[in-house]
Amino acid sequence: MKLKKLIKSYKDSYNTCKCSYACYANHFQRNFENWTSGNSDIDKFIQDTQLSSHNDVSNVLEWISYDRFWDIRDITKGWYRANWIDGNIIDWDNENQNWKRDQYINVILKELCYSEVIQFEFMDKNSKVYGITYEPITKNYMIVLDNKCKECNYICYSRHFQQNFENWTSGNNDIDKFIQGTQLSCHYDASKALEWIPYDRLNKIEYIAKGGFGKVYRAKWIDGNIIDWNDNQNWKRTGPKFVALKSLDNSNNITFEFMNEIALHNKVDDSLFIIRLYGVTQDPETGNYMMVLEYAEDGSLRNYLDTSYNKLNLKSKIKYLYNIVTGLENIHGNEIIHRDLHIGNILKNHEIILITDMGLCKPADYNTSECTKNNIYGVLPYIAPEILRGQSYTRAADIYSFGIIIYEVISGLPPYHDLSHDNNLAMKICLGLRPRFNIEVPQLIVHLIKRCLDANSLNRPTAIEIRDKLWEFLNDTSQNQVYEKMDNNLPISSNKCLANLLYETHPEAIYTSRLLNFNNLPEPKNSDDYYEQNDDIISKKFSDSLIYNFLNENVKMKVKENV
Incomplete structure (x- = not known):
């Protein structure tokens, strides 16, 4: 009898929190003992979001049982589309003492590598994260995402790009993040996104000219650039087209500062009078990265x-x-x-x-700290x-x-x-x-x-x-x-x-x-x-006088050097 009273007393003590009323955090806390992900770190992470939800449930994460999903379909490696039977939490229903939910919503399930930083996985500005689930056959934890883009409130281009992130890499983290950043920003116009373009998708490569810090080539891009998303759940492209490849010397040691310079090119890519940048590739023989650019028929x-x-x-x-x-x-x-x-x-x-x-007037491996x-x-x-x-x-x-x-x-x-x-x-x-x-x-x-x-x-x-x-x-x-x-x-x-x-x-x-x-x-x-x-x-008059001024300055310089 005493134990029951103690438990009741304990529960009453958290009926209210610092909010001085039974807020959302209270309702979540009372349910902690009814679920577990099987991993204490994940449990704590989810619980922390719930305990912070005093007046707002929009950023709360949940542990979601995998049997609450149906019609699960593969999208790409590590990504799935599914229907969530219960749907996300909207509010607390005082009358029925339960959560009000937006039932039967379409969601994305993305495999979660636990070796990754969990917090980073959830800081997805492009889509809302509902929680975590566990696939019992593969034994993979998965994050549950809104199928719609957070900014657009529908499945925009950025979502299609994001679901393909794990299927490619340039081999350089700075380049990957740079390309992904452009793709996550192209909600309404896929042509604004840059791509990682595998070198084997380029043929008929021929040398054109030597640049300041690299070489320029002409090549045929087999696929061509992205135009739109098609009904076959894939990108619609222009088809084969000629492009220019600008090889960047020593870019196997490419710097973050240099990637920022390339970002400038992409920022003004909407002008009719700026050469278009399609993406980045890598020459497998030299290891040098190459910018893939619009090809200008008449050259410089x-x-x-x-x-x-x-x-x-x-x-x-x-x-x-x-x-x-x-x-x-x-x-x-x-x-x-x-x-x-x-x-x-x-x-x-x-x-x-x-x-x-x-x-791009600097070499790809330049270091600002070494510049004078x-x-x-x-x-x-x-x-x-x-x-x-x-x-x-x-x-x-x-x-x-x-x-x-x-x-x-x-x-x-x-x-x-x-x-x-x-x-x-x-x-x-x-x-x-x-x-x-x-x-x-x-x-x-x-x-x-x-x-x-x-x-x-x-x-x-x-x-x-x-x-x-x-x-x-x-x-x-x-x-x-x-x-x-x-x-x-x-x-x-x-x-x-x-x-x-x-x-x-x-x-x-x-x-x-x-x-x-x-x-x-x-x-x-x-x-x-x-x-x-x-x-x-x-004027001719000035051209003559310049000789005199130049000689005088040369004399001054020699005096300075001798001093």
Whole structure:
């Protein structure tokens, strides 16, 4: 009799908790002795969620007997679809002293490796977790998930991707998490997701070019990229298509920082003027990882200018520039800085001009802790003077690079093609050296380039301003006569010269990204007559005076070195 009273007294003591009333936690606690998972850690984990549910049962987990599921069907390895007879808890029914439930709901059962951290398994932001069950034949614990995406409240693309996670791996945890992150975020548009693409799904692989920190190949992707989810419970794809493979040197030791750089590429993948990134693969021979990208039929814009400059009129060139700056505006609008914008990273796919390689100007195995202030990765002629002096990259630095690209597209000439790309050129750029035209150019275009190349980064226009100026120039009918005059008055020999690559490139002019390290460069400045009306950007007068300034700076540097 005394024992019964003691038990009653004990139960009465937890009829109320800190809530001062019989809350949800009380109802769960009274039932603890009626169930067990057979594993004390799992029991405690479930009970902790229940004891925290004073006023809200939405995040409670349950131990669910496996015989409460029916119509269990295999989805993929370790994943099953089932119908839960009882359904999840909604509220407490005071009248019947039991839980109100949403009966007969569709759920997902996912095998749980106990060696994994249980808490991590439940931190699934993409779907609601109801509890844990145990499959008596396989003796596997399983988590019970809502079949619907938590955000969308239906079975969206992210759920289909998630159910396939255990069927692939890149062999690199950072890459796996990065790809999975893009897939879990693509609720409404499967084309936004990246994939791990097995190398054996690529054939007809042929070398195209050497990049700054890797090689570029053309290949045929047998399957093609994902379009949609089909009625056969599988992905609908484009079918065979050509893609570009960018091999990343030493990427078998790929860093987390580098994966973040690739993430930037994916972030702006919704622009018409940004090359599309499909996923990642790995060359089994070298062990290097490769980015799988949209293939641009005409290659780099630089190559196209070398072979077809004479086919372009001024209006076509400005349209190309409009494409590029629209892509750049999208990059900047996503709070991203390109940091390696040069014409080798501008591609032509029929009449669309595309930007590629966001933030990929560094080697895949670079370590930020080993970088010094003066370490710069890039192509010297396109790097803003303040960056050459060790300042941090800004949008304005990208604008400077675009100013050089405007010059290059309009003139057809690579910047400083007749000079060695060395410390002397870096010093001259800081002192005000800018490229010169050898053809007549509208003053509006010259003035726009000068604004982009201003030594003071605060004076440079934004990508939106440039885009609007180019659009205005393209649609101003009064400019048609200017177009015709310029296109008709250009010497035929000049166009042929450019088309046939008769300009001479200095053997030390380097147009691929590399490590640069400069010291003691002078403060950036414009020439004294920088904004005078000179069609060639830099006047002859300034070119002569630059020699004097350059000699003076060289003397100062030698004095510093001797001291």
